[in-house]
Amino acid sequence: MIDALAQLGSRGIAAARRLGRGHLLLLAVLRGSGEVVRRPRLLLQQVFSVGVLSVLIVAVSGVFVGMVLGLQGFYILSQFGAEATLGVMVAASLVRELGPVVTALLFAGRAGSALTAEIGLMKATEQLSALEMMAVNPIRRVLTPRFFAGVISMPLLAAMFSALGVIGGWFVGVGLLGIDDGTYWSQMQTKIDFDKDVINGVIKSLVFGVVCTWIALYQGYDCVPTSEGVSRATTRTVVHSALAVLGLDFVLTALMFGN
Amino acid sequence: MAGSCPLAALPFAMTDAPPLVKIRGLRFSRSGRTIFDGIDLDIPRGKVTAIMGPSGTGKTTLLKLISGELTPDAGVVEVDGQDVHRLGTDELYRFRMRMGMLFQTGALLTDLSVFENVAYPLREHTRLPEDMVRKLVLMKLEAVGLRGARALMPAELSGGMARRVALARAIALDPMMIMYDEPFTGQDPISMGILVQLIRRLNDAARLSSIVVSHDVKETCSIADHAYVIAKGRIIEHGAPDQLFASRSPWVRQFLGGLPDGPVPFHFPAPTLESDLLGEPA
Numbered sequence: 001m002i003d004a005l006a007q008l009g010s011r012g013i014a015a016a017r018r019l020g021r022g023h024l025l026l027l028a029v030l031r032g033s034g035e036v037v038r039r040p041r042l043l044l045q046q047v048f049s050v051g052v053l054s055v056l057i058v059a060v061s062g063v064f065v066g067m068v069l070g071l072q073g074f075y076i077l078s079q080f081g082a083e084a085t086l087g088v089m090v091a092a093s094l095v096r097e098l099g100p101v102v103t104a105l106l107f108a109g110r111a112g113s114a115l116t117a118e119i120g121l122m123k124a125t126e127q128l129s130a131l132e133m134m135a136v137n138p139i140r141r142v143l144t145p146r147f148f149a150g151v152i153s154m155p156l157l158a159a160m161f162s163a164l165g166v167i168g169g170w171f172v173g174v175g176l177l178g179i180d181d182g183t184y185w186s187q188m189q190t191k192i193d194f195d196k197d198v199i200n201g202v203i204k205s206l207v208f209g210v211v212c213t214w215i216a217l218y219q220g221y222d223c224v225p226t227s228e229g230v231s232r233a234t235t236r237t238v239v240h241s242a243l244a245v246l247g248l249d250f251v252l253t254a255l256m257f258g259n
Numbered sequence: 260m261a262g263s264c265p266l267a268a269l270p271f272a273m274t275d276a277p278p279l280v281k282i283r284g285l286r287f288s289r290s291g292r293t294i295f296d297g298i299d300l301d302i303p304r305g306k307v308t309a310i311m312g313p314s315g316t317g318k319t320t321l322l323k324l325i326s327g328e329l330t331p332d333a334g335v336v337e338v339d340g341q342d343v344h345r346l347g348t349d350e351l352y353r354f355r356m357r358m359g360m361l362f363q364t365g366a367l368l369t370d371l372s373v374f375e376n377v378a379y380p381l382r383e384h385t386r387l388p389e390d391m392v393r394k395l396v397l398m399k400l401e402a403v404g405l406r407g408a409r410a411l412m413p414a415e416l417s418g419g420m421a422r423r424v425a426l427a428r429a430i431a432l433d434p435m436m437i438m439y440d441e442p443f444t445g446q447d448p449i450s451m452g453i454l455v456q457l458i459r460r461l462n463d464a465a466r467l468s469s470i471v472v473s474h475d476v477k478e479t480c481s482i483a484d485h486a487y488v489i490a491k492g493r494i495i496e497h498g499a500p501d502q503l504f505a506s507r508s509p510w511v512r513q514f515l516g517g518l519p520d521g522p523v524p525f526h527f528p529a530p531t532l533e534s535d536l537l538g539e540p541a
Contacts, residue, residue, distance in 0.1 A: 130366035133326060134380045134428075135355040137348075 022218045025139070029147045029217070032140030042145040043152075050111045050146065050213075051153030055160070057110050058103055062094075062161035065102060066168025069093055073169070074177050086179055087188035090169030091162075095192065095201045096257075099162035101249050104208035107154055108241030112216035115146055116237040119220025120230035128221075143217050150216070154209025155202050162201065200256045207248060212241045277340070279304045279436060279468045280325055285334035287317070287324060294320050296492035297334070302436075307462050307469045309483035309500075311476065313514060313523055316489045318472040319363070322438045325470070326358060327351050339435065356384055359429030359437040363444060365421035367413040373400070373424050374409040380431045399427040403457060419450025426457060436468040437461075443475040451475075455482055476515050480504075488514060490523070 036043040073089045119142065122128050131138040166188070173179040192198070216237045223233035280302035287295045294317040302308045310318050323329040324336055327343040336343050338354070346354055367376050377396045381387060387395070400406040403423040413421060422442060429437055439458060443451050459482040462469045473479040480486065480500035487497040488511050496503055496511045503511060513521030529535065 125369070126362045126364055126366035127368055129328065130360070130362055130368070130425075132328060133355055133358065133360040134383065135352040136380075136383050137352065 032144040046149030062164035063168040066165030070169035070172030087184035088191040094162040094165040100204035103158040115216040116220040120223040124225035150213025158205035306484040309486035312489035359434040365425040
């Protein structure tokens with residue numbers, strides 16, 4: 001019994017330490033933000049690697065999620081004779097929820113895991129130590145540009161996901177199931193509120209961008225520098241990011257849309 | 260120096276210059292295991308100093324303590340008269356521009372070519388025009404015999420070539436000292452011969468001070484002016500390589516002679532074989 005309590009306490013302390021180290025790392029990354037202003041090329045390289053290289057998976061997913069929404073929405077709405085509101089349903093679902101959340105999950109799987117593996121391998125192959133010995137701060141040079149690249153890329157990817165999803169829904173609803181084209185777009189234009197729906201979706205994706213990139217960088221920087229350590233850290237990045245995104249989505253939704 | 264070492268009186272009494280690295284009362288432990296238990300050590304200027312000892316004795320840790328990457332539990336590490344562990348972050352980074360380090364793996368930046376790897380510290384810390392950077396990089400690569408490999412990527416280099424490129428990068432800013440972490444491990448005889456010769460030649464030509472951490476006794480002793488042998492958290496012997504080979508310490512004799520059993524036992528601590536075979540399964 002005492003042993004079990006001691007073990008629980010020890011795990012709690014270890015978790016608190018990890019949390020503390022993670023926050024200190026975030027602070028150090030933010031303190032180095034001047035680096036991305038002084039060397040914008042570093043940021044652009046990372047926006048390409050983190051953002052542009054994620055475009056394909058996000059775009060394809062967006063189209064298919066929109067198509068599925070169009071199909072499912074049509075069958076449900078047509079039972080109430082409300083299929084004309086399909087455009088609103090597709091757009092609201094995408095802009096408010098699915099756009100930011102699914103993009104964040106895809107981002108964690110594609111870019112987050114790559115960030116963790118890259119930084120973990122740089123640690124395992126002593127590249128981070130070599131930077132230290134060359135009097136170059138690896139947090140400012142390696143982590144800060146990647147962090148801001150993630151934060152910039154996520155809202156753009158989420159916007160692209162939502163836009164392509166709306167087009168996917170249109171293709172199924174209007175193109176295949178015969179909803180009136182004008183109704184699809186005009187209902188959407190009337191009912192979707194820019195501030196309440198679009199801006200809140202952008203805020204969500206920004207928050208998810210910060211959290212997912214932070215988790216990915218921390219896991220890479222703090223990993224055990226062995227092949228097994230890097231592999232475990234990469235797994236943790238995807239799992240922790242997914243849980244954080246889903247949990248935060250509930251909190252943010254309650255704050256934004258709750259009475 | 261060096262506690263109870265019988266050769267303690269010998270090393271640098273002949274030179275008046277203060278040592279480049281002065282370590283006093285260094286204690287360091289990690290995960291409850293004592294790595295250094297109050298060691299004193301001097302690294303002289305302009306010499307090649309070897310730090311040898313069996314694997315896991317903390318040789319690389321010692322380099323990290325000298326470079327300020329790790330902080331000791333107790334004791335002082337002075338480099339060129341400055342206590343490296345009392346420096347602020349910015350001061351420490353400025354100080355490191357005067358140190359070079361060759362890592363065991365080379366630690367080249369894998370997304371940069373050989374040329375860009377060597378140019379990296381110059382681009383980071385100087386505002387030299389591009390043609391000057393090019394000339395300096397080519398001179399450094401010429402010094403390690405790899406001027407012709409400047410366009411290659413790190414993945415295209417052999418282990419020995421990667422270390423030579425890393426050496427060119429380490430001397431790019433003309434440091435006062437270079438630390439070599441196991442430079443000979445896993446090298447074929449030709450690469451090893453090249454590295455041995457390079458370390459000595461660069462030390463003398465560029466008036467560097469070199470610290471070579473290694474357990475390759477023959478190669479290290481062939482270029483070292485002075486050597487320390489570390490085991491069990493203490494310095495067990497030091498002196499010129501000839502003096503080490505004449506040492507009566509059983510630790511030193513086992514290490515230098517490559518004997519399988521001795522103070523470092525062949526068997527990992529365990530119950531007796533009889534009790535293990537006849538007793539309850541673990």
